[in-house]
Amino acid sequence: EVQLVESGGGLVKPGGSLRLSCAASGFTFSSYSMNWVRQAPGKGLEWVSSISSSSSYIYYADSVKGRFTISRDNAKNSLYLQMNSLRAEDTAVYYCARDGLATGDYWGQGTLVTVSS
Amino acid sequence: SSELTQDPAVSVALGQTVRITCQGDSLRSYYASWYQQKPGQAPVLVIYGKNNRPSGIPDRFSGSSSGNTASLTITGAQAEDEADYYCNSRDSSGIIFGGGTKLTVL
Numbered sequence: 195e196v197q198l199v200e201s202g203g204g205l206v207k208p209g210g211s212l213r214l215s216c217a218a219s220g221f222t223f224s225s226y227s228m229n230w231v232r233q234a235p236g237k238g239l240e241w242v243s244s245i246s247s248s249s250s251y252i253y254y255a256d257s258v259k260g261r262f263t264i265s266r267d268n269a270k271n272s273l274y275l276q277m278n279s280l281r282a283e284d285t286a287v288y289y290c291a292r293d294g295l296a297t298g299d300y301w302g303q304g305t306l307v308t309v310s311s
Numbered sequence: 312s313s314e315l316t317q318d319p320a321v322s323v324a325l326g327q328t329v330r331i332t333c334q335g336d337s338l339r340s341y342y343a344s345w346y347q348q349k350p351g352q353a354p355v356l357v358i359y360g361k362n363n364r365p366s367g368i369p370d371r372f373s374g375s376s377s378g379n380t381a382s383l384t385i386t387g388a389q390a391e392d393e394a395d396y397y398c399n400s401r402d403s404s405g406i407i408f409g410g411g412t413k414l415t416v417l
Binding site for chain 1: 344346348353354355356359360363365395397399401404405406407408409410411
């Protein structure tokens with residue numbers, strides 16, 4: 195069974211940093227690209243970043259470019275999102291999603307990031 | 312940058328058929344995928360590719376596409392289909408999502 199479990203969310207002050215993790219199991223993690231998608235409270239889904247299976251290709255939404263860094267450790271079956279210079283508008287539930295049948299064929303349960311003073 | 316446009320809200324009578332649409336230039340080059348999201352839950356993929364359903368998705372869900380418009384059709388809507396529905400596709404610089412359609416089953 196495919197499982198994605200995010201962690202690392204929490205309350206952080208504006209300008210602060212946070213590192214999200216996504217632990218994958220139930221599939222060959224190293225064979226799949228992975229995505230981070232976020233959802234602000236009461237709002238729609240917003241793509242954040244993508245990373246290819248071997249980390250050769252990395253993409254970011256303009257809203258996070260230069261502040262967020264996506265990475266992965268295939269040996270640990272883990273995906274990461276380093277978030278720096280956080281702003282109030284980064285407040286959201288952050289989901290990791292497997293890029294398989296579609297850009298998100300499996301999703302984690304999400305982790306909430308709140309940026310507030 | 313590209314965008315995908317969805318109607319904010321749609322309603323359907325129980326057992327009837329409803330179509331949810333998604334418009335955008337990226338759909339001329341890439342297939343849309345459709346996601347169902349219920350309150351407090353993660354999105355679930357319901358349609359991908361030309362018209363494919365992941366395992367476990369009822370066959371009342373179907374997809375179609377023409378030009379810059381993709382559609383999700385629910386034939387014989389059930390009460391449990393009440394949810395937010397999002398389309399998405401790849402584009403030249405990443406992935407884009409529609410704004411979502413809130414489906415109410417009356």
